[in-house]
Amino acid sequence: MLDIMSKINEFKMSRRAFIGWTSAIAVTTAIPVSRGLVAKAENNIGIAETDGEGIWKTAACWHNCGSRCLNKVLIKDGVVIRQKTDDTHKDSPDFPQQRGCLRGRSQRHQVFNADRLKYPMRRKNWKPGGGKKELRGRDQWVRLSWDEALDIVATETKRIIGKYGNESIMVTGGDANIRNAMSAIGGFSACYGSSSWGAWRWIWENMGIGEGLIVNGINDRIDLRNSQLIVLWGANPAWSTMGSVTYNYLQAKKAGARFITIDPIYTDSAHVFDADWIPVRPGTDDALAFGIMYTLLDEDDPAANPLVKWDFLDKYTIGFDEAHMPEGADPKDNLKDYILGTYDNQPKTPEWASEICGVEPTKIRELAREIGGTERVALLTAWAPARIANGEGWVQAFSALGMMTGQMGGSGKMTGVSCWEYAGNMGPFLLTAGGKGLPSITNPIDNLINENEMWDAVLNGKFLQRYEKERNVNIQFIYHNYENHLQTRSNIAKGIKAHHKVEFVVTNAYALTTNAKYSDIVLPVATQWETAGAVKGGNREILINWSKIIEPLYESKTDQEIAEALLKKLGKDPKEVFPITAEQQYFNQLAGSMVMKENGVDYEPLCTITAQDIKEWGVEGTPQKGRITLKEFVDTGIYQVPRKAGDNFGFIAYKDFIDDPEANPVSSESGKFEIYCKAINELSKTAYSEIAPIPKYEVKVHGYEATFEDWESRKKGKYPYQMINPHYLRRSHSTLDNVPQLREAWPNPVYISRKDADEKGIKDGDTVLLSNEYAKSLRPAAVVETIMPGVIGLPHGAWVDIDEKTGIDRGGADNLFVPHIPKGLGSSGFNTARVNFEKWKGEPLEEDVKWEQRIIKF
Amino acid sequence: MHEWALLIFTICVQTAIGGMLMLWLFQREISKAGKEDSFAILKIPLIIIAALSLVGLIASFAHLGTPGNALNTIRNIGTSWMSREILVTGAFIGSACITAGLSIVQKKVNPLLMIATVIIGFVDIFCMAMIYSNSLISGWNSINTFTSFYGTAFIIGAVLVASFTVPALRAKNMDDTAKKIVQLSFYFALFGIAIQLIGVALFPASLTDVNMIATSAAHSSLEAYQGTIALRWGIEILGLILLGYMALSAVKKTSIAMAFAALIVISFAEGLSRYVFYVLGS
Amino acid sequence: MAQMGFYINVAECVGCKTCTVACKDKNDLEVGRNFRRVYDFQEGSYPKPSIYHVSLSCNHCDEPGCMQGCPTGAMFKRPEDGVVLVDHNKCVGCRYCEWNCPYGAPQYSEELGKMTKCDTCIDLREKGEDPVCVSSCIMRAIEFGPIDELRAKYGTVNEMKGMPSASITKPNIVIHS
Numbered sequence A: 001m002l003d004i005m006s007k008i009n010e011f012k013m014s015r016r017a018f019i020g021w022t023s024a025i026a027v028t029t030a031i032p033v034s035r036g037l038v039a040k041a042e043n044n045i046g047i048a049e050t051d052g053e054g055i056w057k058t059a060a061c062w063h064n065c066g067s068r069c070l071n072k073v074l075i076k077d078g079v080v081i082r083q084k085t086d087d088t089h090k091d092s093p094d095f096p097q098q099r100g101c102l103r104g105r106s107q108r109h110q111v112f113n114a115d116r117l118k119y120p121m122r123r124k125n126w127k128p129g130g131g132k133k134e135l136r137g138r139d140q141w142v143r144l145s146w147d148e149a150l151d152i153v154a155t156e157t158k159r160i161i162g163k164y165g166n167e168s169i170m171v172t173g174g175d176a177n178i179r180n181a182m183s184a185i186g187g188f189s190a191c192y193g194s195s196s197w198g199a200w201r202w203i204w205e206n207m208g209i210g211e212g213l214i215v216n217g218i219n220d221r222i223d224l225r226n227s228q229l230i231v232l233w234g235a236n237p238a239w240s241t242m243g244s245v246t247y248n249y250l251q252a253k254k255a256g257a258r259f260i261t262i263d264p265i266y267t268d269s270a271h272v273f274d275a276d277w278i279p280v281r282p283g284t285d286d287a288l289a290f291g292i293m294y295t296l297l298d299e300d301d302p303a304a305n306p307l308v309k310w311d312f313l314d315k316y317t318i319g320f321d322e323a324h325m326p327e328g329a330d331p332k333d334n335l336k337d338y339i340l341g342t343y344d345n346q347p348k349t350p351e352w353a354s355e356i357c358g359v360e361p362t363k364i365r366e367l368a369r370e371i372g373g374t375e376r377v378a379l380l381t382a383w384a385p386a387r388i389a390n391g392e393g394w395v396q397a398f399s400a401l402g403m404m405t406g407q408m409g410g411s412g413k414m415t416g417v418s419c420w421e422y423a424g425n426m427g428p429f430l431l432t433a434g435g436k437g438l439p440s441i442t443n444p445i446d447n448l449i450n451e452n453e454m455w456d457a458v459l460n461g462k463f464l465q466r467y468e469k470e471r472n473v474n475i476q477f478i479y480h481n482y483e484n485h486l487q488t489r490s491n492i493a494k495g496i497k498a499h500h501k502v503e504f505v506v507t508n509a510y511a512l513t514t515n516a517k518y519s520d521i522v523l524p525v526a527t528q529w530e531t532a533g534a535v536k537g538g539n540r541e542i543l544i545n546w547s548k549i550i551e552p553l554y555e556s557k558t559d560q561e562i563a564e565a566l567l568k569k570l571g572k573d574p575k576e577v578f579p580i581t582a583e584q585q586y587f588n589q590l591a592g593s594m595v596m597k598e599n600g601v602d603y604e605p606l607c608t609i610t611a612q613d614i615k616e617w618g619v620e621g622t623p624q625k626g627r628i629t630l631k632e633f634v635d636t637g638i639y640q641v642p643r644k645a646g647d648n649f650g651f652i653a654y655k656d657f658i659d660d661p662e663a664n665p666v667s668s669e670s671g672k673f674e675i676y677c678k679a680i681n682e683l684s685k686t687a688y689s690e691i692a693p694i695p696k697y698e699v700k701v702h703g704y705e706a707t708f709e710d711w712e713s714r715k716k717g718k719y720p721y722q723m724i725n726p727h728y729l730r731r732s733h734s735t736l737d738n739v740p741q742l743r744e745a746w747p748n749p750v751y752i753s754r755k756d757a758d759e760k761g762i763k764d765g766d767t768v769l770l771s772n773e774y775a776k777s778l779r780p781a782a783v784v785e786t787i788m789p790g791v792i793g794l795p796h797g798a799w800v801d802i803d804e805k806t807g808i809d810r811g812g813a814d815n816l817f818v819p820h821i822p823k824g825l826g827s828s829g830f831n832t833a834r835v836n837f838e839k840w841k842g843e844p845l846e847e848d849v850k851w852e853q854r855i856i857k858f
Numbered sequence B: 001m002h003e004w005a006l007l008i009f010t011i012c013v014q015t016a017i018g019g020m021l022m023l024w025l026f027q028r029e030i031s032k033a034g035k036e037d038s039f040a041i042l043k044i045p046l047i048i049i050a051a052l053s054l055v056g057l058i059a060s061f062a063h064l065g066t067p068g069n070a071l072n073t074i075r076n077i078g079t080s081w082m083s084r085e086i087l088v089t090g091a092f093i094g095s096a097c098i099t100a101g102l103s104i105v106q107k108k109v110n111p112l113l114m115i116a117t118v119i120i121g122f123v124d125i126f127c128m129a130m131i132y133s134n135s136l137i138s139g140w141n142s143i144n145t146f147t148s149f150y151g152t153a154f155i156i157g158a159v160l161v162a163s164f165t166v167p168a169l170r171a172k173n174m175d176d177t178a179k180k181i182v183q184l185s186f187y188f189a190l191f192g193i194a195i196q197l198i199g200v201a202l203f204p205a206s207l208t209d210v211n212m213i214a215t216s217a218a219h220s221s222l223e224a225y226q227g228t229i230a231l232r233w234g235i236e237i238l239g240l241i242l243l244g245y246m247a248l249s250a251v252k253k254t255s256i257a258m259a260f261a262a263l264i265v266i267s268f269a270e271g272l273s274r275y276v277f278y279v280l281g282s
Numbered sequence C: 001m002a003q004m005g006f007y008i009n010v011a012e013c014v015g016c017k018t019c020t021v022a023c024k025d026k027n028d029l030e031v032g033r034n035f036r037r038v039y040d041f042q043e044g045s046y047p048k049p050s051i052y053h054v055s056l057s058c059n060h061c062d063e064p065g066c067m068q069g070c071p072t073g074a075m076f077k078r079p080e081d082g083v084v085l086v087d088h089n090k091c092v093g094c095r096y097c098e099w100n101c102p103y104g105a106p107q108y109s110e111e112l113g114k115m116t117k118c119d120t121c122i123d124l125r126e127k128g129e130d131p132v133c134v135s136s137c138i139m140r141a142i143e144f145g146p147i148d149e150l151r152a153k154y155g156t157v158n159e160m161k162g163m164p165s166a167s168i169t170k171p172n173i174v175i176h177s
């Protein structure tokens, strides 16, 4: 009997092993790998394991996820066995812990993922000059030694520079290492875009307002509790600013604020804030704003019903009406007359707006009365509604609305961007990180290619050097590092064509990302757990520092090491670009970190550093006196300034200007808020399309109107649905999309309204085929009541995965559908795209958590 | 569906139980015919029944994640129907094997042991059904579970024993007895089907609320399986027609081939039916 | 010690699934095994829909179905604080408890061949820490403590639309919806 049992046990074990081998590759291979390789985990200087339970260290969570939180890992016997988040102080709404999200908590599964790239590698059919270039993206991989790989990169770099010049190199990505190295050997053609900001990126300064990252446009979170009405106009912190932001907003709700969301989607933020939802068509918020402004003018009665704050307009703005136009401008070109339709015979009535934006005229009037009639309103928008083509008019209109209602510069009153790490909480940083101390190397080549035309530039050999004129360029070498342009910039199909054209493509990557997949040479890069350490800010109240958790896994190298090795191969002294070590850079950041004093004005060094510390760290530096010891900061991993109502750290955006506009002018030419902004109009004349000096409604390329074949008769076209790309909780853009447990938690469907799905006979879970003139893609449908009919929500950032036989993507990559058409000043237009969808008749898609990971076997 | 082991287990054991009942009845029929001692005819079916119960046993072990702890499973007789079922199943398998073994040793069948085994078996089916009907799975907590399990015992048990006794009876030129036995087995199969149909008819009415989070109501989990269910009934009826033809036609000699064809067809139909049953729980 | 239980603030939960993943990390759970699960619900229709999420682990019930059905007695309720645990020395891996728990709490481990489930992070609690799901929730929507205290603080609602009836197992959970 016992024997039979052990036999059965054995059978079950082998069956389990089989199951493990087939379906749970990640689990079975990741664990032994991490066990083996983490054995070299490093202790912090001075930290020792005391209780035999391992040591907790602050580990990097470095993604561009819109937040920054404290993440720690437990290292025992050299193995990372667990993670945790902020428990460094007692949690309270005023002084909240910086709790990480599900992605941060999955960090060890990213670092130790079974798909980590282990060795430098080359595309099998690569030859100097490219070889079979059309095989990029589907070729096999050949393992290389570092020496071989760097030799190839150096030789090709030299060959290409010799033949086509440095201009023919395009470096993408923000990381300084490769950029600096390439700058040091003669430079490269750079690209630029306004990815996050959309249309906010290049016009705020001229208008005299803040865009939400460089310049603050809203008040701090404690003051938010003074708002009576909070309008989230295209913002979903519950998804796109994890960490503390939604919790902070909730405190405002608890303090009595009412919420309204204006969004094509009824979001989880709307749910927890118990908001009134006003569904709006993507890219039509400007029309809605005009409808509101019309109502304000229409119903305003300075005595009985003061909806428009004429004093505010008079004192702080130019361009609202004929009487306040700047010199030299056509007086007829004022906003009030535009809204009333005085000269164009088109009053921007709620009825007019409703046709475009889809909000009922009565709703528009109600909105106007609420915004105009409430004393303290927070008009908050994320960048999403401006991440559209021709979006500048929206930014202008939204800002003008805030000015018209005087919701700027007072307690509980604010109008501006609330997004990313500073969402719902702006003001000067209470803490700042020190610099690394690396020299800045200027790029001798000044080509700046707009991301909306970067693939066209590669394919057609020309681009617009913005604010100048068209230039020729012959890109033959793309070097990708620290971003995923082929995935995250518009029109992936065109991008792939561009990648098939050039002679050489290199990517530094730690998994086979889209960039890496379409490259010739892939260099395995260390993650931030494997680098010396860094100090990072997040929201204004915190400073986080993380240190090295492990030595670089497998044969991976840090970005700096790769850049140094490459420089050496190219005959340059790496010391010119990297005169100091990575450890010294980390130390410099720590030593230079500053914290605001209680008085809310002055700063003092954060860390006390002794001569002993400097010796232990083995770096150069001078002892200094600060608020806490260096060791405490490194061990805790965070310093957070406690906040409470009435402290000296509160912030009211534009308060100086409001208090004394003459003494504290804003950044515009006139020093006032420019509703009429000549500078924007001037700039646009040498950019992609003309932008009016005042907010004006403009039809957007691939916007709502473009879903019709004939707008006049309202006959729908071939791609009758609008598509938006909400930032999705399973990943940060494309980052972390490869982590199986995140795929399990967030399955990445395409969101379709019940009404649209019913019309097509599609049920929840059915596989649907999305298509437009650029691409086709498959996704399971999430049929919901929470998205506006006519709008398709395809979550941002899924890894493109094209079936080479059919040409159909199965990953659901958003940028397959986004056109590549620069408009205005060249801002990103991700949320204006159009598609069709239908029920997929082939094999239904399997959940992507079950897909094979991109593990390269040599 | 990941409950293959349970599917095999329940079908085998239920077939063995129904088979034992039929054997008991047949041995009475055969001994009525008088001239032959029934052992020679019933030996093979008896061994098959014992073997089926052992296959069931192995399958039940295969279902367990830690078969090494199997002995623990009878520790909770007080509240667990699973415990009770395991105990009774053990008793059934034991007595089925003893019945078969003893008759081989003694070269004769022991009707008393047989009927005792049958009774244990019927209690066992009850316990088996209680496991499912006591669970929270929508569709299992229904009278259908009982009728389905007993039905299977009657249907396959009858056909199995008939098809394995017919060859021996034919060989001994006991064509009349063979015919009788096939008739008996046809009526039992009809009875089995009848109670299953009653269960099916009562199924919708006996469904309770969905008592588990994140599961769907039985009717919606079955939505995708309507084709399978139809196929099952089609095949089942085909098997019954075969059996009915053998039982009721004027032809004197019972066709061995047809008997086995009926066995295969009916077993397949019952397998499909059980498959659909487990779909509810997956 | 008193019977322990969870408080779940459904009204303030954004459905982010951080609790699920944090628990996975703490317990080294592979894909497919989740001691805490977040169930998403939708009601109403456009343009007035509503959504909510219910985060559930094990409710350490007063009348645990899992335990009643368990043939081995492996599933047991700790007398001192009413926490329902699996004794791996006894568990045979029959998965019967899965069919008897209304909340999907028992989570079978293929690797162990045994049942596993939420143990209220006993080891951390012994050190005076909160369970990981509690300390991870970015909305502070989960609390853990003696159920009497939670009920005194937040009321006695222990079910809501979408959840199974509390009459089945008498769960130690307080729901705020």
Ligand SMILES: Nc1nc2c(c(=O)[nH]1)N[C@H]1C(S)=C(S)[C@@H](COP(=O)(O)OP(=O)(O)OC[C@H]3O[C@@H](n4cnc5c(=O)[nH]c(N)nc54)[C@H](O)[C@@H]3O)O[C@H]1N2
Residues within 6 Å of the ligand: A064, A065, A066, A067, A195, A196, A197, A233, A234, A235, A236, A239, A240, A241, A242, A262, A263, A264, A265, A267, A280, A281, A282, A283, A284, A285, A382, A383, A384, A385, A386, A388, A419, A420, A724, A725, A726, A727, A728, A729, A730, A731, A732, A733, A734, A796, A797, A831
């Ligand atoms: N989970 C997750 N969070 C992230 C990121 C991520 O990749 N994943 N990325 C981070 C980064 S870098 C950035 S820049 C931010 C961006 O953050 P946001 O700019 O806030 O972008 P989204 O989250 O895509 O969109 C916010 C809301 O705007 C709505 N929306 C989309 N188009 C329109 C429109 O035309 N009009 C209106 N009124 N609403 C619209 C969407 O439905 C969504 O509810 O997110 C950050 N946070």
Ligand SMILES: Nc1nc2c(c(=O)[nH]1)N[C@H]1C(S)=C(S)[C@@H](COP(=O)(O)OP(=O)(O)OC[C@H]3O[C@@H](n4cnc5c(=O)[nH]c(N)nc54)[C@H](O)[C@@H]3O)O[C@H]1N2
Residues within 6 Å of the ligand: A064, A175, A195, A196, A197, A387, A481, A482, A483, A484, A485, A488, A489, A490, A508, A509, A510, A511, A513, A525, A526, A527, A528, A559, A725, A726, A727, A732, A733, A734, A735, A796, A814, A815, A818, A830, A831
């Ligand atoms: N359709 C559509 N497209 C969009 C958006 C949208 O809403 N819709 N959003 C836009 C926005 S707001 C943004 S900010 C962009 C983001 O665009 P990207 O910056 O391209 O996005 P990520 O996917 O975060 O890419 C980061 C890459 O860097 C790699 N990486 C991380 N750490 C390191 C490192 O230390 N070294 C190196 N060498 N590599 C590293 C990661 O693996 C990843 O491949 O996407 C934009 N694209």
Ligand code: SF4
Residues within 6 Å of the ligand: A061, A062, A063, A065, A066, A067, A068, A069, A070, A071, A099, A100, A101, A102, A103, A104, A105, A241, A242, A243, A732
């Ligand atoms: S919000 Fe961003 S920084 Fe915070 S844990 Fe998540 S991924 Fe990391």
Ligand code: SF4
Residues within 6 Å of the ligand: C012, C013, C014, C015, C016, C017, C018, C019, C020, C038, C053, C055, C136, C137, C138, C139, C140, C141, C142
């Ligand atoms: S972590 Fe909190 S907010 Fe997020 S799903 Fe879990 S309970 Fe809800």
Ligand code: SF4
Residues within 6 Å of the ligand: C057, C058, C059, C060, C061, C063, C064, C065, C066, C067, C084, C100, C101, C102, C103, C104, C105, C106, C117, C169, C171
């Ligand atoms: S929730 Fe389920 S597993 Fe937990 S005690 Fe209750 S019945 Fe048992």
Ligand code: SF4
Residues within 6 Å of the ligand: C066, C069, C070, C071, C072, C073, C074, C075, C086, C090, C091, C092, C093, C094, C095, C096, C097, C098, C106, C114, C115
């Ligand atoms: S799997 Fe283990 S705990 Fe669950 S019922 Fe079976 S023996 Fe009991």
Ligand code: SF4
Residues within 6 Å of the ligand: C022, C023, C024, C026, C027, C035, C036, C057, C058, C117, C118, C119, C120, C121, C131, C132, C133, C134
């Ligand atoms: S108490 Fe611990 S084991 Fe239970 S759900 Fe929470 S984190 Fe998971």
Ligand SMILES: [Mo]
Residues within 6 Å of the ligand: A195, A196, A197
């Ligand atoms: Mo961004």
